[in-house]
Amino acid sequence: MKSPEGFRQEALARLRTEIPGAAIIAASGGIDSTVAALLTQEAIGERSHALFVDTGLLRAGEVERVSAFFEVSELSFTVIDASDRFFAALKGVVDPEEKRRRIGATFIRLFEEHAQRWQTDRLVQGTIAPDWIESGGALRDTIKTHHNVGGIPADSDLKLVEPLRDLYKDEVRELARHLGVPDADRQPFPGPGLAVRVHGAVTPERVARARAANAVVEAEVDRAIAEGTLKRPWQYFAVLLPVRTVGVMGDNRVHGEAVSIRVVDSIDAMTASAVSLPPEVLRRIAERITRELRGDVTRVLYDVTDKPPATIEWE
Amino acid sequence: MKSPEGFRQEALARLRTEIPGAAIIAASGGIDSTVAALLTQEAIGERSHALFVDTGLLRAGEVERVSAFFEVSELSFTVIDASDRFFAALKGVVDPEEKRRRIGATFIRLFEEHAQRWQTDRLVQGTIAPDWIESGGALRDTIKTHHNVGGIPADSDLKLVEPLRDLYKDEVRELARHLGVPDADRQPFPGPGLAVRVHGAVTPERVARARAANAVVEAEVDRAIAEGTLKRPWQYFAVLLPVRTVGVMGDNRVHGEAVSIRVVDSIDAMTASAVSLPPEVLRRIAERITRELRGDVTRVLYDVTDKPPATIEWE
Numbered sequence: 001m002k003s004p005e006g007f008r009q010e011a012l013a014r015l016r017t018e019i020p021g022a023a024i025i026a027a028s029g030g031i032d033s034t035v036a037a038l039l040t041q042e043a044i045g046e047r048s049h050a051l052f053v054d055t056g057l058l059r060a061g062e063v064e065r066v067s068a069f070f071e072v073s074e075l076s077f078t079v080i081d082a083s084d085r086f087f088a089a090l091k092g093v094v095d096p097e098e099k100r101r102r103i104g105a106t107f108i109r110l111f112e113e114h115a116q117r118w119q120t121d122r123l124v125q126g127t128i129a130p131d132w133i134e135s136g137g138a139l140r141d142t143i144k145t146h147h148n149v150g151g152i153p154a155d156s157d158l159k160l161v162e163p164l165r166d167l168y169k170d171e172v173r174e175l176a177r178h179l180g181v182p183d184a185d186r187q188p189f190p191g192p193g194l195a196v197r198v199h200g201a202v203t204p205e206r207v208a209r210a211r212a213a214n215a216v217v218e219a220e221v222d223r224a225i226a227e228g229t230l231k232r233p234w235q236y237f238a239v240l241l242p243v244r245t246v247g248v249m250g251d252n253r254v255h256g257e258a259v260s261i262r263v264v265d266s267i268d269a270m271t272a273s274a275v276s277l278p279p280e281v282l283r284r285i286a287e288r289i290t291r292e293l294r295g296d297v298t299r300v301l302y303d304v305t306d307k308p309p310a311t312i313e314w315e
Numbered sequence: 316m317k318s319p320e321g322f323r324q325e326a327l328a329r330l331r332t333e334i335p336g337a338a339i340i341a342a343s344g345g346i347d348s349t350v351a352a353l354l355t356q357e358a359i360g361e362r363s364h365a366l367f368v369d370t371g372l373l374r375a376g377e378v379e380r381v382s383a384f385f386e387v388s389e390l391s392f393t394v395i396d397a398s399d400r401f402f403a404a405l406k407g408v409v410d411p412e413e414k415r416r417r418i419g420a421t422f423i424r425l426f427e428e429h430a431q432r433w434q435t436d437r438l439v440q441g442t443i444a445p446d447w448i449e450s451g452g453a454l455r456d457t458i459k460t461h462h463n464v465g466g467i468p469a470d471s472d473l474k475l476v477e478p479l480r481d482l483y484k485d486e487v488r489e490l491a492r493h494l495g496v497p498d499a500d501r502q503p504f505p506g507p508g509l510a511v512r513v514h515g516a517v518t519p520e521r522v523a524r525a526r527a528a529n530a531v532v533e534a535e536v537d538r539a540i541a542e543g544t545l546k547r548p549w550q551y552f553a554v555l556l557p558v559r560t561v562g563v564m565g566d567n568r569v570h571g572e573a574v575s576i577r578v579v580d581s582i583d584a585m586t587a588s589a590v591s592l593p594p595e596v597l598r599r600i601a602e603r604i605t606r607e608l609r610g611d612v613t614r615v616l617y618d619v620t621d622k623p624p625a626t627i628e629w630e
Contacts, residue, residue: 243556245514245626245629246626247623248625249624282591283589286619298620303617304597304598305615305616307563
């Protein structure tokens with residue numbers, strides 16, 4: 001990207017060519033898709049329809065937060081409540097790739113229905129370079145099937161429009177600032193949501209645990225940042241693990257699950273390093289999670305692995 | 316315990332009463348059973364037979380280290396190689412209580428065979444107070460089925476002798492020093508060995524991974540102690556978790572398992588607190604484990620939970 005303004009002008013011209021009529025936009029609330037949505041809205045005006053899907057796999061307060069974020073960004077959008085459909089699609093699935101496939105397919109069916117409603121076949125996504133580079137090609141093995149890449153099945157008429165596909169994360173952030181998007185340092189959140197942070201079976205109950213644990217991690221890391229004891233990390237979240245481990249509650253033995261905390265620094269998500277959290281922050285996170293999820297979660301682990309050899313997400 | 320010497324005299328008298336003929340001793344190499352064995356040897360001399368069982372679930376170099384330890388402690392002992400029997404007994408078992416039952420039963424059968432050989436029915440064990448208090452009674456729920464408590468099935472003729480059953484850990488350590496046992500601060504190691512540190516299926520391959528990861532944790536913590544950056548913790552070890560997590564190896568995606576590191580301080584094992592390891596020690600442990608178990612283990616987690624709400628061991 002030479003300059004944000006130069007990129008913007010080229011992107012607007014390309015979008016006007018690639019979208020002859022209307023377009024729907026997959027808007028996750030993340031920085032990438034928000035920037036893609038704003039460029040599309042600027043390019044084709046009222047013919048653009050940004051859709052925010054409530055999958056039931058979102059973080060605590062996410063719908064409200066994303067809605068507010070879109071409003072300050074002056075993006076027109078619609079919220080679609082589809083949690084029942086997603087939980088139904090995920091029932092009994094533990095394989096992470098299968099989870100992504102089911103979630104991707106459910107997204108596509110939803111988008112098809114809404115594309116039909118707006119009489120278009122164009123779907124705008126916020127795909128950026130690391131997404132498709134990691135999703136494989138001739139030269140690379142597949143690192144991860146990103147839900148927003150290649151998720152269009154052969155029998156679908158949807159055509160993808162990806163205005164940011166040549167950009168890296170830091171370039172998207174620069175562009176976001178240029179477009180006046182507030183708080184461009186917002187926590188990234190994966191397309192498949194808490195489903196990839198709930199290792200094993202994805203049930204409403206287990207998602208609720210992952211959501212509560214994640215809220216504690218975000219709150220305590222944000223508090224440490226506010227208190228000046230921690231520089232804002234690239235990403236921080238909780239993962240629920242399907243391992244039963246013994247714990248003590250009063251004089252009783254209980255079998256709870258374990259939660260793993262992931263806090264990493266990175267420049268472009270291609271590599272990442274585990275952040276050394278201050279001990280008192282870790283202690284408070286462990287204490288709060290085991291207290292607020294009393295009996296359900298009895299063990300809190302801190303992920304100390306860099307990428308490579310691990311990845312940022314678990315699945 | 317009033318004084319170590321007072322306790323010793325009383326214990327010797329009791330042992331001579333409780334053991335009319337010969338006795339076999341379950342000697343794990345831990346401080347408790349070593350002290351129990353030494354008292355028994357002192358009480359009944361050549362009629363005592365300390366047995367050290369190589370279960371195939373021991374730490375790296377354990378047989379050599381325990382043998383050397385017994386030799387300096389002037390304890391007569393026999394090593395029994397029974398790893399095939401233990402792996403056969405554990406085949407297909409993932410439930411931790413069932414693992415302990417199978418291991419306990421295999422121990423008992425072995426001890427019965429050896430008791431028969433020495434024409435006795437007396438089995439000396441190093442049970443201490445927290446073992447049986449946590450194993451339950453009228454007033455307490457069962458926290459953990461310790462393999463060395465209540466493991467005698469109804470159809471067995473073995474009679475337990477437990478000279479240390481009223482002592483706490485710090486008292487046993489004091490007694491050990493009094494008896495001239497070297498390095499009384501030796502790492503405690505559970506009776507069921509690496510089986511309870513291999514969450515999920517216990518196969519020779521997975522035990523080998525847990526053993527290698529554990530050796531790294533012990534070596535790096537010992538190095539930090541030697542370098543003066545860490546006070547010797549109460550206990551430190553690795554646990555292999557049956558969760559497949561994605562990792563990166565060159566340009567390829569790999570699915571490895573995760574290892575959890577446990578380092579705790581405690582006075583009596585009834586409560587414990589997670590130790591804040593220096594970040595560079597954690598980093599070196601993570602780097603070494605993922606390198607030495609390349610592809611098999613892709614993620615290293617640090618357990619930050621106190622007891623309660625967690626326990627020291629996972630199972």
